[in-house]
Amino acid sequence: MSNKTLGIIGGGQLGMFICIAARKVGLKTLVYSQEENFSARKFCDKHIIGNIKSKEKIEEFIEDSDFCTVETENIHKDILRMIEKRKNLFPSSNIIEISQNRLLEKNFLNSLENIETTKFFEVNNFKDLKESAKNLNYNCILKTQEFGYDGKGQSTVKKENLCQFENQILQNCIIEEKVNFKLEISVIVARNSSNMIVYPPVKNIHKESILRETIFPAKIDNHLKQSAIEKAIYISENLDLNGILAVEMFITNDDQILINELAPRPHNSGHWTMDACKFSQFDNLVSIINCNEVYEPEPYRNCKMINIIGEEYMSLKKMKNNYKTYDYFKKNIKSNRKMGHYVLFE
Ligand code: AMP
DSSP states (O other), rough: OOOOOOEOOOSSSHHHHHHHHHTTTTOOEEEEESSSSSGGGSSEEEEOOOOOOOOOHHHHHHOOOSEEEESSSSSOOOOHHHHHSSEESSOOHHHHHHTTTTTHHHHHTSSSSTTTOOOOESSSSHHHHHHHHHHHHHHHEESSBOOOTOOOOOOOEEEGGGGTTTTSSTTTEEEOOOEEEEEEEEEEEEEEEEESEEEEEEEEETTTTEEEEEEEEEOOHHHHHHHHHHHHHHHHHHHTTOOOEEEEEEEEETEEEEEEEEEOOOOOGTHHHHBBBBSSSHHHHHHHHHSSSOOOOOOOOEEEEEEEEEGGGGGGGOOOOOOEEEEEOOOOOOOOOOEEEEEEEO
16 A cells, blocks of 8 residues: 555546546545536545645645646646646646647647648737638638637638637637548557557547547558557657657548647546556556556457537436446536546447
8 A cells, every 4th residue: 555645636537537546556646626526526535626826725735745647738837837846747747738738739749750730820810810711721720729628719710700700819829720531539658768558549539529439449451550659659759758648630531640639648538448458548647657667558348438428417327227337426517518428348
């Protein structure tokens, strides 16, 4: 039994699954949550409720943690650096800062050899938007650079709706070409300074920009599979990853791989690993933090993970008899909110 405490910023479902993995190896957990009611509440050993910008409460969190991790990249730089100054942070603040800003992230990715993203432009005002939308043949998506997730902070831009943005604040946005992809996949890497493993590519199906289904394995031909894995490894090495990184990718009709996004933490498209691998993404994160060990995932069955979103939660109880279900214990049902998930096996 370890006497150490893992501090986790965020107590949503990802924080909850990190707590469960930590408990399996006897590691204590301290969750920092902005809300009184949070998914991880009954799975953590201690918690602190506070605003994410409250330096006083964060000081208390740092003091009581032996090492720290995050369940979201949307944490202010000053707070990340405050933590990293005193305790080991997994992954490093540098990686979180790159992946929390779409412009930094895309510039970083495009600076790497053989790594490409969709075409994009920085937008800070309506003039930028008009020029770049024209450049992209009006087939594009406007996104905030920071604090966007599950399609929040995103709008489709067309010639016909351009004028509706004229009076909007457009500072710190990017506009990117809408990719006509044939498939979305993701690859999750777990890495420490001496070792690295990769969870094989999975197929992701989104509706209205929210992940609905993840299918393991992605049925893609071998050279695409290898290329996706190599790209995820190459990106992780260039970030000097210490922890978990999910790399989201588009596969275009001519089999080009474009990197969509990076998530420097366990990812929704990796939830299947809890039911079909010997070591899940959460087990590997905890093990890297706790004992600097990385384990081969050893997947042992094919499966499909399906998110339960908003009102669909009402049918979760009925599903329990037939499927492996997970409840995220959210206080209120909100449309577009991830409430739980279930897993089907082949
Ligand atoms: P994001 O938050 O940027 O990962 O966007 C969420 C989802 O919206 C993606 O997984 C895609 O399904 C869709 N999406 C985002 N950006 C694009 C794009 N440039 N082209 C096509 N689909 C996109």
